[in-house]
Amino acid sequence: MIREKHRYILVECGASIDKIDASAFSDALYKELLDCIGSLSYHRVRPRVVKVLNANTFVLRTSLYGCGNVVAALALIKRIGGMDSYFYTLKTSGTIKALLK
């Protein structure tokens, strides 16, 4: 069986995740990413918020193919859940362990 390769992205967010429900935040983020990436590419990117580290930082998992697209798309997102925000991509890695080192 072939295992799919992922990339993990450490992201800092301008909006406080505490103020929005974590799942509502994820849904809002997926919606924004869908807008930027487009529905034809989104299924190959498959972004998922896998870990919320604190009120402003979280880990996003994407497919290896979609990592670049997600990093670029995060720079273009300036609003989430009706709030002004920003997303800084701080680090990318193939494993969560290496990402958080």
Place this chain on the structure above:
Amino acid sequence: MEYYDIVRSSCNFDEKLCMKLGFKGIAKAPGDISITDAASGRIVRGERNIVYGSGNLLIGAVKKGAGAVWITDYLLDKKLLDVISDNSIPLVFPLSDIIFAKGLQRPRLMAKMSVLLKYSKKLGLGISFITLADSQKNMCSYMQLIEIAKLLGADDELARTGLSEINKRILYD
């Protein structure tokens, strides 16, 4: 590799944020480097500056000694690019234009920028990628700039050189 960025003087940031975003240095324009309208005609040879404009005005500015050039309408003007190439002046792509664009405006702008980038690459021009952000929330990390540059058609090496060597040359040479 050491990466450099240029932002607007209204953008407030500290050293910690600069390091967090992966930059060795972030310069302010105007401030650390001047940013001049080609139509103003106030171009000083030897001064560190970015001259913006389009068409014949920019050709004049390049001949007067612009440090770097920003073509604001991103139209492919072969005569202008030939003059820029002859004077070995870097061409600046402020990616904040893409970040701020909305709806269909964004893909249209990106299409124009890709055509300009493709021809500039062919001529062997120095290509610089900067954010020119006006506030902290509009700043980007170096990784995000590289990926946006790749969307425009730059390869990994060109994108990284544009953020490191070319930006360093604009800021410190």
